[in-house]
Amino acid sequence: MVKICIVGAGSAAFWLSWTRDLCVMKSAPGSTISLVDINKERLNAAYDVGSRYARELGVPITFEKTDDRRQALKGADYVINTAFGGYDYSERMRRTGEKNGYYRGIDAVEFNFVSDYYTILSFRQYQLALDIAADMEEICPDAWLCQVANPIFEVTTLLQRQRSRIKTVGFCDGYIGIYRLLLAIGLNPADADFQIAGLNHCIWLTRLKNKRTGEDGYPLIDRWIAKESQNYWNKHDLSIWEETLSPASVDMYKIYGLYPIGDTTRSFSWKYHYDLETSKKWFGPLGGTDSEVGTLVRLDRFQRNAERLMELTNNPDVKLTAEIPPVKGANEYSDFIDAVELGLEKRLVLNIPNNGIMAQLPGDLTVEVPVVVSKGGRLTPERPAPLPKRLMDFVITPRMLHAEWGLEAFTSGSREMLVENLIRDPRTRSERQARDTIDEILALPGNEDMAAHYR
Amino acid sequence: MVKICIVGAGSAAFWLSWTRDLCVMKSAPGSTISLVDINKERLNAAYDVGSRYARELGVPITFEKTDDRRQALKGADYVINTAFGGYDYSERMRRTGEKNGYYRGIDAVEFNFVSDYYTILSFRQYQLALDIAADMEEICPDAWLCQVANPIFEVTTLLQRQRSRIKTVGFCDGYIGIYRLLLAIGLNPADADFQIAGLNHCIWLTRLKNKRTGEDGYPLIDRWIAKESQNYWNKHDLSIWEETLSPASVDMYKIYGLYPIGDTTRSFSWKYHYDLETSKKWFGPLGGTDSEVGTLVRLDRFQRNAERLMELTNNPDVKLTAEIPPVKGANEYSDFIDAVELGLEKRLVLNIPNNGIMAQLPGDLTVEVPVVVSKGGRLTPERPAPLPKRLMDFVITPRMLHAEWGLEAFTSGSREMLVENLIRDPRTRSERQARDTIDEILALPGNEDMAAHYR
16 A cells, blocks of 8 residues: 555556556555646556556556646655656757768767766756755655666766655666576576676676576587577577677677676777778667667657557557456566565665675766665665676776766756867867857757756 | 996987086096997987087097997996887877877877877886896996886886896976976975975975965965966967976866876877877966977977987087086986095985885886985985875876886786777777777888787
């Protein structure tokens, strides 16, 4: 019996799987799920689908919908922030960047090619998260803020530094790429003892063992690379979100000594991203999730999800539990809530304040590590062995610096620091180019608040 | 009464001032100075000029010359390493880089534009320093290794990590740029209490006070910038080595909150270095020390110094003490030796192992800080206040990463890591470009040992 507030409920691209995972939650019966969005059509659809799914299952959940966030926060135990500025918006920003010589836009940068991530221009994501946390301090100070929208690393780090009274956890399912790897190397997931750690979207297989035999699992990876990977790539067209088994991941592993999991290849240099031809070499025929082609595929999936949601709401006779069976999926916030509420203790991969968990990294940023979640919200993180120095110096620290640069620009409100961010971008050929690009983006219709913030 | 061994004595560009500072040293009488070089002509000239200068002064110093370093190390108390691969050699490397699209060569990189520095290709400098230290461990394990040749930061860090039994100190006179600044802002150097700290070639005015009044000196800098700097730049053509008073230094100060001293502007992004036009804007008509023009001026000075040395040795009647009066100059190793030997305690700006001096930085690298040197070699470093976070994230850490990248390539002997270094260079447009450039440089005649090292 909890109250869950979902901010940006209408923009949840996979609302049906969200609904399903919320409805099958052990702590769902008697709970209230309050959906918040400013897009009325989407909000209505999410509300409709959610209520119907719960009814079909016969689970007594009270759904609410509102565009008044503060109202929805009243009595909330969990606030899930999934709000994202939207693909149209980010594509408009990207186009302005490309016009000025920044292939794939100014937010597709080395050590962070995640397209909806906004390394330096995530103004609205930062602002919204801070606003939500400020409201929570006033209205529901003991609630958990579950950050699902990107940039998770930057947002949760910012919240940790500025709104540390609010308990914040970042959720990202990127780590489940490990299962593709286990499948490929022939290690039964049930037998696998794996530990994944790093920064969000930049996570590494810090341990792989066979639980039954106690044997190290890395030799299986080496064998797969040596004997099977080429054959796999010849026969199998890598789709988007399949970076874990891409030549890029293997390349990173060879150089840095730990296997990168999920979309960690995006936290790397331009080596894999110079152009479409390069991306295809490293990520298969679509060129990975961030190439021109991969982005179209991704947008298309998003579009189809959104359309499907509208179709479902327009067809009240469709049986939703047939559409998506009521079997728990990959959304970890529902596991998290069950663990906290009911003591259904669970080991999850979460983004939480470092505070010494990874001693090589500053304490005041967020790391992604396995965490045992216990009743009442006790978090017991695993402390991974130190990452190899080469990995720290060539990948982790540069990734961290990009976050610091973006956050420094945001917290200082200095346009000059946005320019300094861009001056450190390898696509910049002159100070003028950087300065004009920032000015042009800030002058876009709809960016008035951003322009006022960055002076 | 000490024995000083000077490795690369013939390549000391300013041998006359070196000679002078060694001869006026309080601990010079009765000492032996053993000059080592593989260039016989230069070695003979250095020997001749040194011996003559001492004779003219009537200081009993025994000069020796040899091309056998191990011989010279016998009984040494101080080993000064000034050996540098030479300008012809570095210009040849630069040309190969430029041919492949790397303006100013692959070792002129962001956060390190120091032209004789070799961020990634300093193979020979690393190798030589390690060889000297290895010989010292065997022959004179208690002697001090005084590193004067660049890259001081990298070399002393490498020695600290690999040959830590040898006491190593790095000497660089870049910090004396502070005196130009004091002159400009109208603070009498005798009244100035200043503290300068950072990494070599990347040092910052961490404290400036008027000793007499106790007042903060920074407002004088602000006043100079606001009221006088523009006029100064209008009337005064900045020469090379005048970065401290350049528009670039003022720009860095405005962004990072501490004033950069000496050639610290070279430890920055491409913002000041994109092309000659840009360099002129930031460093005056010569475009600073590292532009095409500045480099020519520098090479010309070097050439004239070398020619002057040969002239002096060919004209035994020239009175050297008239040529350069016997008044102590800026070379700090002589102060260092007097402090250690005679207890003439002195506060010097030195490069020494961090070990917690600057707590924001790893312990196992070298920092440049004021150090009181006492009898017997006790070093009492000052612990500067923490540097501003913005400065750490945007300048210091990136500078440090470049050092780590270069050292990792060297210590691993991995050609792949040289390529990874170059892939992180903003001038790189493709992996192929980086790979071909490294291959071409390693294939240059004279680089056979380097090619054998990097596999």
